[in-house]
Amino acid sequence: MQAKKGDWVQIHFIALNPEERSEHLPDDTKKLPLEIRIKGFLEDKEAELNEIVTIKTPIGRLIKGRLEKINPRYEHNFGEPIPELLHINSDILKIGDVDE
C-alpha cells in the first residue's frame, strides 16, 4: 500500500530501547522497548508501509517514524452483549416494582 503527501497516517518508533529504560520496572516490561505511535499528515511525497517517513501532527510538529498505517481506523466498539449482565433487568423485575 502506498501513501501520498497529505494522507492521514500513523507512525511508530522506539523512544527507549530496553537497556535505556527506567531501572524500576517489572521483569516483563524491562525486556521491552518503550514504543510510541503518533498520527498526522504525511510530509513525504510518496511512501510505502514500513518506510521511515515524516508526518506533520495536527498541531504542526514534524516527527519521523516508520509508516505503520494509512488512514488508521478507530477499532474500539460497543462490544458484545454480555450474558452475565443481561440478567440484571429480570433481577430488578423479581425484586418487585420499585414503585410499589
Next chain:
Amino acid sequence: MSKSYESIMQRQVEIIKKSVGVDYNQYEIEGIAFDYERMMQDAGYSIEEIQKIQQETGVGQTPLIELKNINKLVKKLSEKGKGARIFIKDEQTNPSGSFKDRRASISVYKAKEMGYKGVIAATSGNYGAAVASQAAKRGLKSIIVQECFDSKGIGQPEILEKERACAAYGSEVVQVSVGPELFYYTLLLLDETGFFNASLYSPFGIAGIETLGWEIASQTKKMIGKFPEVVVSTHAGGGLTTGTARGLRKAGATNTKIIGASVDLRGLHMASDRDFNRKSFTTGHTGFGIPFAVFPDRSDVPRNAARVLRYMDRYVLVTQGEVFYITELLAKLEGIQRGPAGNTSLAAAFAIAKEMNEDEVIVVNETEYTGAGKLPSAQLTFAKQNGIEIKIGDPIKEDKPGKRIVIPKHPSQIGYIEIPMFQLKESYVKEIVKRWNKNTFTQKEIDFIAEDIRENKKIVKDLIDKVLLD
C-alpha cells in the same frame, strides 16, 4: 541536548519550573515540610473567580439528581429506618463529558494568561479529553500523552476512545507503550515545545475542582435544606477528593464526611506489560488510589496539590463486577447511561447508604460520559478476549483482579471493602522514611506530617517511632 532517559530526568526540576508557572521552591519550609495552604492560596483564584473562568467555557453548574428508583431499592434492601437518599452530581454535562473539565479549565486559562502557545498533559483518561477540549476553546495547541498499548500493540477500548475524543478536539495524541517513562517522554515534549504542563496535580488543577464541592453544598442546601452527611468520590490520584473537600469546606459544609472509593485491582502491577490489559478500569482504582494517598509527591510536579489524607474520612474499595452491575442499574432504573469508571463511587454509595439512616443524604460526586469503548459490554468483551473469567456470583468473595470478574447475582451483594485510614497513614510515614532516607525529624517536619495526615503530633511521633523500629 541529549534526549536520554537519564539526562531528561536529571533536568526534571528545570523543565517543570519552566512549564508549570509555579516556583515550588518558595513553599519549601524544611526537609519534607512545605507550606501547602500558601501554595494553594497563591494559585490565586477565589471560588467566584474560578466560577467565572469556568462559565466562559461552559464548565460546571452541573445538575444534582436524586436517584429515586435506586433509593427505593436501597430502602427495600435495608433494615427498617435505614437507607440514605443518594443524589448524583451529573458531571457528564461538562463540555468533554466529565468533571475533569473543571480541572483542565483553570490550567488552560492560566496557560493562556501566561502566554504559552500550547499545553501538554500526560493522561490516558478523561483528563486528556478535557485538556484538549479546553485548549480548543481557548485557541491553544495541545499534546496529550497517553499510556495506551501493550507490547503487542493492543490497547484498552476505553483508552482508545479517549484517543478518538482528543483527536476530535484537535490534539496531537502521543500513544506510548506500558511504563512509567510516559513521564520521561512528557518532560521531553515540554522541553522541546516550551508548552505549559497542564499537570493534574498543580494547584490550578485542584483549584478547578473546588467549585464541584461548592456546588454540591449549595445545591443540597437548596434542594433538601441541609448539607449532605456524606460525599463519595472516586479516588485515583486524589485531585477529585481533595478539590471537592476544599470546596465543601469553603461553602461551610464542614461536617460532611468525605469517602473515597476505588476499584480493587490489588495484585496487578501497574507497570507490567502483561497486567496492562487485564484490568477493566484504567482509572479510579487501587493502582493509583493507594500509592497517591500514601505518597502524593510521586507526581509530575515537585509538590502535589492533591493530598487526600488531609481530607478523606474513609476509604473503601469495590470490585469491578459491582461497578458494572451498578452501571446497569443506573441505566435500567434511572434511565441514565454513564461510563463505568465514574460509577465506582455510586457502587460504594449504594452499599454505604444501606447502613445510614433514611433521613440522611449521600452525594455521589461524579458521573462521566459513556459510549463505544467505555461501556460495560465493551470492557467485558475485551476482558474475555484477554482470558479473564466473567461469572455471576458473590463479587467480594470471588473477585480476583486480573483473573476473574464477578457480577453480583443480586443487588444486595453490592458491598465494599474498608481500608482503615490509619493503615494508609502508617504507609505514608513508611514512604517518607524510605524515600527521604530519614531517621530523624525536625519539629517543623512533624508539624507538617500532622497536617498532611490529619493526626495530632503525639500520634505522628508514635507512628514515626513504630516505623523506624520495624
